[in-house]
Each structure stands twice: as C-alpha cells, then as structure tokens.
Amino acid sequence: MARLTIPKEELLRPGHAACPGCGPALAVRLLLKGLGARTIVSIPASCWTVIAGTYPSSALGVPVLDTPIESTGASISGLRAAADALGLEGLTVVGLAGDGGTADIGLQALSGMLERRTDAIYVMYDNEAYMNTGIQRSGATPLGAWTTTTPVSASARGKAEPKKDVMSIVLAHRPAYAATANPSFPEDLVAKAEKARAVHGARFLHLFTPCPPGWKFDSADSVAMGRLATETGLFPLYEVEDGRLKITRRYSRLKPVGEYLSRQGRYSHLTPQEVDAVQAEVLRGWVGLLRREAEAGPAHDAPSASLLTR
Amino acid sequence: MQEVRFLGRGGQGAVIAAELLAQAAFLDGKIPQSFPFFGVERRGAPVTAYARVSSEPIEVRGSIATPDAVVVLDRGLLRFAGATDGLRENGWVLVNAPASVQAFAAPAGIRLASVDAARIAVDHHLGSPTLPIVNTAILGALARVTGIVSLDALERAIAAAVPRKPQENRAAARAGFEEVRPLTDPRSRLPLPPPRPRRELPLPEGPLALRSSEEILTASWRSLRPQIDLSRCTRCNFCWKYCPDVAITLDAEGYPKLEEEHCKGCGICAEVCPPKTIAMVAEA
Ligand SMILES: Cc1ncc(C[n+]2csc(CCOP(=O)(O)OP(=O)(O)O)c2C)c(N)n1
Ligand code: SF4
Numbered sequence A: 001m002a003r004l005t006i007p008k009e010e011l012l013r014p015g016h017a018a019c020p021g022c023g024p025a026l027a028v029r030l031l032l033k034g035l036g037a038r039t040i041v042s043i044p045a046s047c048w049t050v051i052a053g054t055y056p057s058s059a060l061g062v063p064v065l066d067t068p069i070e071s072t073g074a075s076i077s078g079l080r081a082a083a084d085a086l087g088l089e090g091l092t093v094v095g096l097a098g099d100g101g102t103a104d105i106g107l108q109a110l111s112g113m114l115e116r117r118t119d120a121i122y123v124m125y126d127n128e129a130y131m132n133t134g135i136q137r138s139g140a141t142p143l144g145a146w147t148t149t150t151p152v153s154a155s156a157r158g159k160a161e162p163k164k165d166v167m168s169i170v171l172a173h174r175p176a177y178a179a180t181a182n183p184s185f186p187e188d189l190v191a192k193a194e195k196a197r198a199v200h201g202a203r204f205l206h207l208f209t210p211c212p213p214g215w216k217f218d219s220a221d222s223v224a225m226g227r228l229a230t231e232t233g234l235f236p237l238y239e240v241e242d243g244r245l246k247i248t249r250r251y252s253r254l255k256p257v258g259e260y261l262s263r264q265g266r267y268s269h270l271t272p273q274e275v276d277a278v279q280a281e282v283l284r285g286w287v288g289l290l291r292r293e294a295e296a297g298p299a300h301d302a303p304s305a306s307l308l309t310r
Numbered sequence B: 001m002q003e004v005r006f007l008g009r010g011g012q013g014a015v016i017a018a019e020l021l022a023q024a025a026f027l028d029g030k031i032p033q034s035f036p037f038f039g040v041e042r043r044g045a046p047v048t049a050y051a052r053v054s055s056e057p058i059e060v061r062g063s064i065a066t067p068d069a070v071v072v073l074d075r076g077l078l079r080f081a082g083a084t085d086g087l088r089e090n091g092w093v094l095v096n097a098p099a100s101v102q103a104f105a106a107p108a109g110i111r112l113a114s115v116d117a118a119r120i121a122v123d124h125h126l127g128s129p130t131l132p133i134v135n136t137a138i139l140g141a142l143a144r145v146t147g148i149v150s151l152d153a154l155e156r157a158i159a160a161a162v163p164r165k166p167q168e169n170r171a172a173a174r175a176g177f178e179e180v181r182p183l184t185d186p187r188s189r190l191p192l193p194p195p196r197p198r199r200e201l202p203l204p205e206g207p208l209a210l211r212s213s214e215e216i217l218t219a220s221w222r223s224l225r226p227q228i229d230l231s232r233c234t235r236c237n238f239c240w241k242y243c244p245d246v247a248i249t250l251d252a253e254g255y256p257k258l259e260e261e262h263c264k265g266c267g268i269c270a271e272v273c274p275p276k277t278i279a280m281v282a283e284a
C-alpha cells in the first residue's frame, strides 16, 4: 500500500452541497487536514456558506461562524480577541472567503486585520467570480473571461480588465506568512496549511479553486484544470515568509497557456492573438516571480546604517 | 385547475419548463402560476419546479402536493422514493426516456407515457449530447397527453421567451408532441422504490450545529457512477485524495471503497486514477 502523503483525518463531511467536481470543496477538505480539529472558521456569504449547509446540520467538523460578506477580516479579529479573553489555547482562527468577498467587498476588513497583525489565517478561495449568485465578474476574474456581467458579443470580449493582484496587496501589509496553493497539488496545500498554523501573526492563503459550472468545463476535469493552471505558470505556487519569497513548485519549462484556456467555455471566444496576449502576460509574471525570489533579501530587512545621513 | 410537478436536474431546464408552460397557458387565455422549489441549484442536483393552470384566479400558493401530472426530465430520479408522491388518480407520469426503455417505477391507477426528449433535443442541436436541453421537447409531449395547453400557444410562448435557438426549440416541441408514446401495457409499471426510513434526531439545544451533513444523501445528484476494478488497483490512493465529496474511503489494506450514498458522480476519481481502473458507468 502506498504510504499516505496527507493526513487521513477528514474534517469535511460528505453530504455537503457543493456542485460535483467543486474546487473550493476539495480545497477546504485538504486545508482542514493541514489545520486540524482545533480550528474555528468564519465564513461570509459565498458558495461556501451553502456548501457548509444550513442549521442544524453542518458539513464541517469544526465550529463555523456565518459572517456578512464584507466583514470576514473583522470577524476573525473579533474571534481571536474572544478566544484570548476566554483563555482558549492552541486555537487556530480562520476566515474562509471567496474572491468576491475578498478582492472586492471584504478588502477593507482584510486590510484592517492584516494591519492589526491579527493572529489568524485569512483564506481566499479563488474561483474567479461571484459564483454563488450565478457567475458575476469580480476583481479577481481574469482578463478576457466570460461571466454573466462581462458578456461576449459583437462589442464585448469578456472581462476587459486584468485580474486584481490580491497577493501584492496582502504582501504590502507584510504578513507573517502568505502562500498560494492549489488543491490539484494536495501535499503542497496541506504542507502550507500546517506551516500557516504553526506561525503566529497575520497569515494569508490564496487558494486556486476551479469551478466547473462557472468556468464551463466538465466536472471530471476539475483537478486537471488546477494542474494546468500551475504548469502553465498562470497560477504559480509560492510562499512568502518574513518577506522572503520561495517558489514551491518550480518548472524549467512552462506549458503553453492555450492548453489551459482552450478547455474552458468561459474562454472559448478568445482569438489566437488574445491567447498570445495572455501568454505574454503569464511569462512576464513568471519572470517577475523568479526575480523576486532571487532578490532573497526582503524589503524590510534591517536597512543598512550607511543609508542614513550623519 | 391542473397542477404539474417537474423533476429534473440542475442544468436540464426544469424551472424554465414550468415557466414556459405557464406562459403558454396565459396565451391560451388561462390563469397560470409557476415557481421552482427553493433548494440548492447545483449542476446535477435534483430540481423540482411547479406549474398551475386554471380558468379561475388561483388563490393557493406553495408547492404542489397532489399533482395531475409529474414530468420527469431525468428518469434516474425515479430511483428515489417520493418522485410520484401524491399523484392524483388517473394522473400522468411523463418520462424522458429512449424508446428502448419500456417500464418505469409508477404508482397504480395512473397513466404513463414516455418520449425520447434527449434524442429530439440532440437532433435539434439543443445542448450537447451529454447535457441535452430537453425541456421544450417534453413540453410538446405534455401538451399532447394532457391537453393542458395547445401546441400553438406553446410554440408562441417559446418564440417569445426563449432567447437562443427559438426555431429549434419550437421544432423540438412539435417533435415531442408527435412522438410521445402512452404506455398502456401493465408490464410497463415497475414497483415504487421503498420509502426512505426517516431518522428523527432531536434538534440540538445549544448554538452549535451538531448534526452532520452525512444525513443528506447526495447520491441522487449522480447520473454516472464510478466502477472501480480493484484487480488492477495499485493502491496509490489518488481517488481518495482528490474526491471533493469524501465519497471514497480506504480499507485497512489501502484499497478504495466507494461510499455510494454520497458520491455525486463528478468523475474526478476516474480522471486522476493513474492506471485508469475506474470507469464512469450510467446509473439505472
Ligand atoms: C453585502 C452583500 N452583498 C451581496 C450579497 C449576495 N451574495 C451572496 S453570496 C455572493 C457571492 C460571493 O462571491 P464570492 O465571494 O466570489 O464567493 P463564491 O460565491 O464565488 O464562492 C453574493 C454577491 C450579500 N450576501 N451581501
Ligand atoms: S458554483 Fe462553483 S464554487 Fe460554487 S459550489 Fe459550484 S463548483 Fe463550487
């Protein structure tokens, strides 16, 4: 028998209400394997509210707080303060929000929580649109993607603006730990969850989570789609600890982005020129990431005294 | 007043079917009502929608307990108890099924008919062969067997309300009207599935949600099931690792076991299995 490469314990229960092949469901199943049972999760309005189920039943083996969509960050600051006041020890406080609830509606509360150095983990599961309300574009929807609010017609080509770079916004707050992860790479995701749990301070995870109905692909391909996103360099896996960036899945050659884009209905209108433009953007991003990794010295290392006037 | 219950799966168009029926009835000069059951609208999940048609103002609101017709867009849903519950004496069960399927679970004292709405939809380029959009074809069949609306009104409702491929959808409704087959042979009735035992659990008293979602059986979402050929299994546990529904467990020796009651049939396990020992096979 092959050795188990991730913990056996399940904190996601079957019978939940995610679509077949749901990336966010698999991502949270793996996430909780890494975070363990002494976790409390705050969930704002999103697909995950529905997946977790309605009172009195729950799909999660950990306590859940239902939160308004704009206040995930504030709610986990409050949960941490309450846990400390009650003297609860070894508790991991987690916020679990979609990309709409993070990149757009909850950005202020996220920034506040990071700036206050709240001892909690904010997790953004990114299915690249407001899915629970029927596929509306969010700030995290990529350039060119079809959604119901970025239609494709004679005069429109899907989303006209590029994806909001939430990770850079987060890193500007200098969190204790931040990482990207993808459920198509379970060992990497679980390892990052375990690492995030062990660190203290404000932590952030950006999870890449394919959504079959929202992206228009067959549910069976959900894991393949996640793999391609990373293998093409579109969603690189890395972590940032104390400002030091480290790529956790390295490729000497990337797959062409066309292999990823062509398998999703939301990109079916793209012309070869538009695919080339995405390709160029992805390569720019990958090279930039390699450069940031090479500049090992983080921006907030103790500055050299010689920079000061005397 | 005539009352119709539509049973389908997310993505098949059951809710639109109920709306189109109501609009056609309105064009016939009747007073209609239509609405979906409020539940999870996930692809593959069972969806119920209702329509009422009357010549008088309709005072009732709420779901339909005693329908005159049950329209089954996915016959796999007849595997589960409750599909035809409350159907009136002499009422209709109309099932989307290929001509080769001649028998369905149905209560006694009702009338049964089937139409190959999936084939009609594919013939008219509605949806894809794996997810045909069957609602207009089956509405044509319903108009024929129950006379609840005229074919003419149905076609006009489709022309007015269906944004994509209105002509193809009208043609599909006509084909459904022509091709529907009443099944009068007593052998076409199969016994009903046994009622699901109800587990009454006390509500928790505290603020915590103490009941597990495991009570919710999501098997009804599935139209394909994974079949694992254990003789070729290398015990790599990929199927277990990647299942979003926690529907595969590992036995003491590390062999996978399918948890039938919860698998939604997404097909991920079959896709990720390196030696390809898992096949997705049709249910029922
Ligand atoms: C203030 C507010 N506005 C709108 C909504 C409606 N709403 C519920 S879920 C949801 C979608 C959230 O999208 P996202 O955060 O991307 O998560 P996903 O649904 O994609 O999982 C919206 C807009 C709400 N609950 N509260
Ligand atoms: S819409 Fe997408 S993210 Fe939401 S439950 Fe379905 S697959 Fe998951």
Ligand code: SF4
Pocket (backbone or CB within 6 Å): A021, B226, B242, B243, B244, B245, B246, B247, B248, B258, B262, B263, B264, B265, B266, B267, B268, B269, B270
């Ligand atoms: S098809 Fe396979 S991966 Fe999908 S829910 Fe069923 S067991 Fe899990």
